[in-house]
Amino acid sequence: MISAPLLLGILVAVFVGFNIGGSSTGIAWGPAVGANVISKTAAAAIMSVFFLIGGWTVGRNVIDTLGGRIVPQDEFTLAASIAVLFFIGLGMLIANVFGVPVPTSMVATGSIAGLGAAMGGLNWEVLGRIFMWWMMTPAIAFWIGMVVGRYLYPYLDVYFYLRQSHGPLLKIDRNGSIPKPVKGPDTTNRELAGVVLIVAIGCYMSFSAGASNTANAVAPLVGGGALEENSAILLAAFAVAFGGFTIARRTMQSVGSELTDLPLLGALIVAVVASTITTFLSWIGIPISLVMATVMTIVGLGWGRATRTTTVRQYVRGESEVELSMSALTADTSDTVPAMGEEIPDDLVLERRLVNPRAVGRFVSMWIIGPTVSAGLSYAFFSYVPFV
Helix, strand or coil: CCCHHHHHHHHHHHHHHHHHHHHHHHHHHHHHHHCCCCCHHHHHHHHHHHHHHHHHCCHHHHHHHHHHHCCCHHHCCHHHHHHHHHHHHHHHHHHHHCCCCCCHHHHHHHHHHHHHHHHCCCCHHHHHHHHHHHHHHHHHHHHHHHHHHHHHHHHHHHHHCCCCCCCCCEEEECCCCCCEEEECCCCCHHHHHHHHHHHHHHHHHHHHHHHHHHHHHHHHHHHCCCCCHHHHHHHHHHHHHHHHHCCHHHHHHHHHHHHECCCHHHHHHHHHHHHHHHHHHHHCCCCCCHHHHHHHHHHHHHHHHHHHHCCHHHHHCCCCCCCCCCCHHHCCCCCCCCCCCCCCHHHHCCCCCCECHHHHHHHHHHHHHHHHHHHHHHHHHHHHCCCC
């Protein structure tokens, strides 16, 4: 029979997973939903499946880090685990209410670090290594996005030309004995292939989210021995699915419409880069935010595309100024890509902005505020509430 304290711990873990589902589903499927590739309900269903796969495989490495490497496992008493999970869930709930995908792994790490600092058992070496990757990840994501946008994006746009047609992508042909899906009246083979790629990469991002975020919901309970690891992963996946079908609708709208209005090719590139960075760091046991890699890849991709109006030599010599238009990815690419420095700046400055600077500011501020507040609250709680 489950004791009352353990039941409370499970409920708090579900609360955390629920909010993770709201945040991570928005990041993984926001670009696809914003591009009208998939519905919010279908996105939540696919997210649920691949989140479980990611947590069951790579996610175990992050559970080990958060559940016993930042602070010793014996610090995770049941009461302490419940308190840590509560601070994680509270921080994410506030962000989800405002429609901002929160850096879940950073908030979780901050809460656990606050416990370790208060109890005198914080492993500063492990925390320092995690913090180093936090500092490097935005720069890496931005740099990769910028390089792709400057040197590859126009050529990819020509060869792949992922444009959306009017009308439904697929329709049901009921003429035969068995109804079957067929292309819509204006759907091209290239568009259909592009949409399939977008969905496939969304699955990959969902896998990455499971790899990085499963630990945030259950690591304290696993580290303290309150829950067995396999059962904890299943619990986290259930809670995330619940959040994906409910509060994630707002964060999907926020990522897909308010932050950026990505073309299909841009959404595909962002998904590949962000999920690869997140999966790699999760594989080496670093709790990292999928939010961080996604946002900075979007910004870098737009900036890189806009800088094609000048060469590096022209800029260094002061012969040309770079007009950074974040709408550059939505500009039409001709069949022949202009050489570097020959593109006309006015062609890249459109009324339609790719990135909303205020939305980016809100996202970045949460990367700072989230873990700082969670660490401060956790430290104060464990320092001044003696029964814990």
